[in-house]
Amino acid sequence: MKKVSIISIALYLILSFPLFSQNKTLFHYPLNNGNLWEYWEGPRFFVRVQHKVIGDTLLSNGKVYKIIKITENLSSAVALQFQRIEDHCVFQARPRFIPPDSVAYDEFLLYKLEVKIGDTWPYPGYGYDGFVADSGFVRVNEFGSLSFGARNWKGVVLGSYTLPDTGLWFDPDVILLDSMGVYRDAFEGGYLQLRGAIIRDKQYGTLTSIKEDKPNPNLITDFALNIKSYPNPVMTELHVQFELRRPDKIQIAIFDLLGRKIHEFPSRNYGIGIHTQSWNGRDQSTNWPLPSGIYLLTLTNNFNQRMIHKFTLLK
Incomplete structure (x- = not known):
């Protein structure tokens, strides 16, 4: 001290x-x-x-x-x-x-x-x-x-x-x-x-350049490019579009702001490039339509890296 x-x-x-x-x-x-x-x-x-x-x-x-x-x-x-x-x-x-x-x-x-x-x-x-x-x-x-x-x-x-x-x-x-x-x-x-x-x-x-480290699969990084959802706000069906830098196994899930998982798509292998997935705006466990609000879309890859995107649901 x-x-x-x-x-x-x-x-x-x-x-x-x-x-x-x-x-x-x-x-x-x-x-x-x-x-x-x-x-x-x-x-x-x-x-x-x-x-x-x-x-x-x-x-x-x-x-x-x-x-x-x-x-x-x-x-x-x-x-x-x-x-x-x-x-x-x-x-x-x-x-x-x-x-x-x-x-x-x-x-x-x-x-x-x-x-x-x-x-x-x-x-x-x-x-x-x-x-x-x-x-x-x-x-x-x-x-x-x-x-x-x-x-x-x-x-x-x-x-x-x-x-x-x-x-x-x-x-x-x-x-x-x-x-x-x-x-x-x-x-x-x-x-x-x-x-x-x-x-x-x-x-x-004043800034000086610090050499970037080689990619480490155990770190959270931007493994996907141009993640977006449309339309935003969503009224009936949400379309998720994302682009991968490299082939990867991806898990897509949707959460509310309390952290409760609303919907989870089966994980699958994707190649390099642009991919699209759709969601009907319903709770997966009850099949009930969800109320209006802000929700979180997550992409998780095979190294447990995660990216997140916010969107609005209007009913």
């Missing part, structure tokens, strides 16, 4: 805090496909780390998440994070290991995006047994502005504390910038400092 001065960190990051403190302030967290952030890993600053949003997936908890691929220039390893936004909050999925060899996902609150000074929420710490425990809390410490990529950004400084509040930190401050995302992130023994980003196809700061 380290006792850290909030003032010294603020000065180090050249932040200014003259404006707002009592009213709630809303921050936009840009979790769009294709967005990319490149960080220096401190305190030594010779490792570059990239975070990139590569798609969507439905996890076992029935919730849809953005997939964030994490790579670094000194390692061939690839890590994945799963995040989603709901009600001005960012949630991150975390695995729960179920003996002997199963994994189920739940989630924790990573960031609140509509906050005022002093707001707090539980902090997910990691125990020695590898399980996650809410053993601390995050507190909103400061608002201000920061210059990055030739413009100024509204920002918020978050501190992470133990329970009970001893004034000791798990990690240094985390800094979020409105419409940019994480400017500074922290981990045990170090931190990440933003050096460049691509947000909605616009570049900020």
Whole structure:
């Protein structure tokens, strides 16, 4: 544990805090496909780390998440994070290991995006047994502005504390910038400092190329191209069209937003190219017409990779 001065960190990051403190302030967290952030890993600053949003997936908890691929220039390893936004909050999925060899996902609150000074929420710490425990809390410490990529950004400084509040930190401050995302992130023994980003196809700061890893069938990737459904919204019959990069065994299923499986097509082998499948808008188990609403179409391949597509049913 380290006792850290909030003032010294603020000065180090050249932040200014003259404006707002009592009213709630809303921050936009840009979790769009294709967005990319490149960080220096401190305190030594010779490792570059990239975070990139590569798609969507439905996890076992029935919730849809953005997939964030994490790579670094000194390692061939690839890590994945799963995040989603709901009600001005960012949630991150975390695995729960179920003996002997199963994994189920739940989630924790990573960031609140509509906050005022002093707001707090539980902090997910990691125990020695590898399980996650809410053993601390995050507190909103400061608002201000920061210059990055030739413009100024509204920002918020978050501190992470133990329970009970001893004034000791798990990690240094985390800094979020409105419409940019994480400017500074922290981990045990170090931190990440933003050096460049691509947000909605616009570049900020400095980026360097990190060599792409060879395809790994155990990772969730875009194994299919141009997945779509028509018509959308659907009134009577849904037609699913997708294009495969390579021959694969595909399972197509439809879920409601609670994660309940509505219909599942028999899995079958498909070749390279464009394929079409149709669905009559009925629950497979009861053959009843389904009510209007938003549904999720999933494609799962032979390596248990999954892609997801939303569509609307109108009755």
